[in-house]
Amino acid sequence: MSAKERILAKLRGSLEGTTAVADDYDEALVTVPWRYAPDKRLDRLREVLEAVHGETRLTTSADWPALVLAALAERGIGELLVSPATAHGQQFAGYLALNGGSLRLKAYDRPVEEWKDELFFHTPASLTGTLGGIAATGSLIVWPTPQEPRLMSLVPPLHIALLKASEVFDNLFEAMHAQGWAGGLPTNALLVSGPSKTADIQQTLAYGAHGPKELLVLILQDA
Amino acid sequence: MSNLADLPGVPIEFKRNAREALDDGQLRRNFRGAMDFLMAKRTAQFPDADELERLRAFGNRVRARALSKLPDLLERLEANLTRNGVKVHWAETVEEANAIVHSIVQAHEAKNLIKGKSMVSEEMEMNHFLGERGVDCLESDMGEFIVQLREEKPSHIIMPAIHLNAGQVASLFHDKLEVDYTEDVDRLIQIGRETLRRKFFEADIGVSGVNFAIAETGTLLLVENEGNGRMSTTVPPVHIAVTGIEKVVENLRDVVPLLSLLTRSATGQPITTYVNMISSPRKADELDGPREVHLVLLDNGRSQAFADGALRQTLNCIRCGACMNHCPVYTRIGGHAYGTVYPGPIGKIVTPHMLGLEKTRDLPTASSMCGACGEVCPVKIPIPALLRRLREEAVRAPDEGPHHMRGQGAKYSAKERMIWKAWKAVNTSPGLYRVARFAGTRLRGLMPSNIGPWTEHHAPPKPAARSLHELARDHLGDE
Numbered sequence: 001m002s003a004k005e006r007i008l009a010k011l012r013g014s015l016e017g018t019t020a021v022a023d024d025y026d027e028a029l030v031t032v033p034w035r036y037a038p039d040k041r042l043d044r045l046r047e048v049l050e051a052v053h054g055e056t057r058l059t060t061s062a063d064w065p066a067l068v069l070a071a072l073a074e075r076g077i078g079e080l081l082v083s084p085a086t087a088h089g090q091q092f093a094g095y096l097a098l099n100g101g102s103l104r105l106k107a108y109d110r111p112v113e114e115w116k117d118e119l120f121f122h123t124p125a126s127l128t129g130t131l132g133g134i135a136a137t138g139s140l141i142v143w144p145t146p147q148e149p150r151l152m153s154l155v156p157p158l159h160i161a162l163l164k165a166s167e168v169f170d171n172l173f174e175a176m177h178a179q180g181w182a183g184g185l186p187t188n189a190l191l192v193s194g195p196s197k198t199a200d201i202q203q204t205l206a207y208g209a210h211g212p213k214e215l216l217v218l219i220l221q222d223a
Numbered sequence: 224m225s226n227l228a229d230l231p232g233v234p235i236e237f238k239r240n241a242r243e244a245l246d247d248g249q250l251r252r253n254f255r256g257a258m259d260f261l262m263a264k265r266t267a268q269f270p271d272a273d274e275l276e277r278l279r280a281f282g283n284r285v286r287a288r289a290l291s292k293l294p295d296l297l298e299r300l301e302a303n304l305t306r307n308g309v310k311v312h313w314a315e316t317v318e319e320a321n322a323i324v325h326s327i328v329q330a331h332e333a334k335n336l337i338k339g340k341s342m343v344s345e346e347m348e349m350n351h352f353l354g355e356r357g358v359d360c361l362e363s364d365m366g367e368f369i370v371q372l373r374e375e376k377p378s379h380i381i382m383p384a385i386h387l388n389a390g391q392v393a394s395l396f397h398d399k400l401e402v403d404y405t406e407d408v409d410r411l412i413q414i415g416r417e418t419l420r421r422k423f424f425e426a427d428i429g430v431s432g433v434n435f436a437i438a439e440t441g442t443l444l445l446v447e448n449e450g451n452g453r454m455s456t457t458v459p460p461v462h463i464a465v466t467g468i469e470k471v472v473e474n475l476r477d478v479v480p481l482l483s484l485l486t487r488s489a490t491g492q493p494i495t496t497y498v499n500m501i502s503s504p505r506k507a508d509e510l511d512g513p514r515e516v517h518l519v520l521l522d523n524g525r526s527q528a529f530a531d532g533a534l535r536q537t538l539n540c541i542r543c544g545a546c547m548n549h550c551p552v553y554t555r556i557g558g559h560a561y562g563t564v565y566p567g568p569i570g571k572i573v574t575p576h577m578l579g580l581e582k583t584r585d586l587p588t589a590s591s592m593c594g595a596c597g598e599v600c601p602v603k604i605p606i607p608a609l610l611r612r613l614r615e616e617a618v619r620a621p622d623e624g625p626h627h628m629r630g631q632g633a634k635y636s637a638k639e640r641m642i643w644k645a646w647k648a649v650n651t652s653p654g655l656y657r658v659a660r661f662a663g664t665r666l667r668g669l670m671p672s673n674i675g676p677w678t679e680h681h682a683p684p685k686p687a688a689r690s691l692h693e694l695a696r697d698h699l700g701d702e
Binding site: 002003004006007008010011012013014015018019020021022023024025026029030033048052108109110111112116117120121136137138139146149150151154172173176177181182184185186187188189190191192193194195196197198199200201202203204206208209210211212 | 314473
């Protein structure tokens with residue numbers, strides 16, 4: 001017998017004569033306390049996210065590129081990792097062509113192995129989209145894609161994320177239900193709630209542990 | 224801990240460890256501060272007592288349901304992970320689990336492993352096992368990294384370096400990493416970040432634990448704040464996740480209440496910075512992520528706990544650490560005194576299944592039975608009741624059936640058993656009781672002055688010259 005067969009045989013033997021516990025999932029308990037009036041939903045998301053040092057800005061689908069440019073200029077950052085294959089990537093490149101200065105755009109267009117050093121040590125900022133947000137916990141829903149791979153939202157010290165106001169859900173249960181997560185999850189699905197942090201030294205909270213030191217969320221109110 | 228205590232079957236020297244810890248003022252201040260901090264953080268996350276109680280009951284039901292179908296869910300998990308391209312391995316013992324990891328290491332000729340936080344890998348002593356075989360394992364969680372630099376073990380399952388203060392970490396970094404001495408925590412974390420960033424980059428294999436394994440979708444869910452878990456599971460070309468067989472849940476939606484209970488109970492956060500759900504290795508058109516993902520499912524005594532309906536509740540545990548944060552014993556002696564991977568109340572009920580009761584004979588009694596652990600447990604494990612049960616298992620005669628535990632009767636004493644039998648007989652038979660009472664009062668001078676552990680700290684008990692009955696009779700007779 002293999003280890004698997006032995007383990008399963010032991011477990012099955014122990015369950016003999018028992019019946020499975022019924023699935024009496026209490027949906028109300030994980031939704032009702034975490035519901036917000038439509039005009040308060042964004043406030044909740046911003047409040048919780050800002051409590052853990054996430055920065056948020058309210059903007060529109062036309063104006064956000066200017067905010068990205070300003071945020072980078074403010075920090076003296078001259079390079080941005082952004083996908084030219086996404087709608088927001090193209091919009092930003094178009095804006096930059098008209099208004100840009102010296103900002104250099106970089107694409108994550110080859111396997112990480114081919115440019116690891118540059119990604120890890122010479123990529124100060126990235127811009128990605130999100131699949132939505134969760135008001136209750138101040139979370140972004142991020143499903144990395146071939147256009148916006150997993151490390152894009154993790155390795156650069158500044159992560160700028162675009163969030164459409166219409167895609168902000170009240171709570172995790174409603175988000176996963178509305179988006180049909182159980183029907184098929186991607187290679188990697190993430191909830192991101194703030195910049196990386198740790199309290200491992202004397203319970204003192206410090207930001208910028210291994211992931212981004214800063215998370216800037218641009219909320220597109222008209223999208 | 225002595226080297227002897229590393230041998231199987233040789234009891235952990237809990238009492239000696241505890242005495243040493245109690246004498247260490249710095250350690251006690253560090254733990255007191257940390258536990259007060261964590262208790263306050265948790266309390267602030269549960270302002271509504273009714274919501275908390277209902278959520279705990281819900282969490283308990285979700286875990287009980289998963290355990291009530293555990294073998295089926297494990298098979299479903301394996302089928303879905305396999306369909307997604309993840310390779311699933313099964314191990315009954317830590318030796319088997321280490322051999323599986325080693326075979327993956329050998330297949331890739333790997334020299335460097337980077338680890339996210341994983342208590343199961345601590346259970347396996349994976350670093351030591353692979354280290355002996357020339358493979359370097361580096362911990363990447365800041366707390367684990369600090370503890371590894373000090374050649375220590377974690378003292379808490381959530382905050383591994385909680386026994387140290389900033390000054391101690393500053394000295395450590397100064398000595399081991401050759402950086403300028405600084406007690407500035409932001410600077411210390413940046414030193415850790417810079418040191419480890421290159422290591423993620425160079426590692427051949429990433430190792431992680433699992434918080435919830437979701438059978439429905441074939442998904443491994445990991446929570447963390449630092450980003451080292453995402454790094455370890457994304458940057459190296461191979462990812463090995465190790466977990467206990469009890470970590471499976473039935474459906475994706477089941478993680479909603481459990482996640483809320485876990486992060487709020489553990490560190491008082493509404494959610495951790497990252498919730499990382501991994502369902503497959505890198506697909507053909509994807510540009511990063513490991514090309515191979517392995518899951519090692521470890522039993523290591525869990526099926527023994529599973530075999531008994533009461534003891535099975537031990538496996539509800541979602542490893543939040545709230546029981547240790549609220550434990551008056553843990554707060555005073557810290558995590559290392561237990562001499563086990565899992566310290567505190569949960570350690571006392573789970574470790575006997577992993578190591579046997581001979582080795583862990585003192586753990587079930589290392590409790591004041593105050594009940595705080597059971598009250599805060601987010602999945603309502605009746606920890607005090609299970610401690611009492613383990614105490615019973617430890618004193619049952621080794622040959623008395625049915626056998627529930629490895630090491631049954633580790634504290635069995637024929638003499639003690641005989642005394643209790645006599646006690647029972649005396650107290651359930653009025654005639655015998657009267658004889659014993661008469662003998663006890665009249666022969667009180669024969670009471671021994673040394674009666675085991677009791678007289679180590681107390682005066683020997685001495686029966687009164689006359690019994691209460693006799694005194695009452697005299698008193699009433701006067702009226």
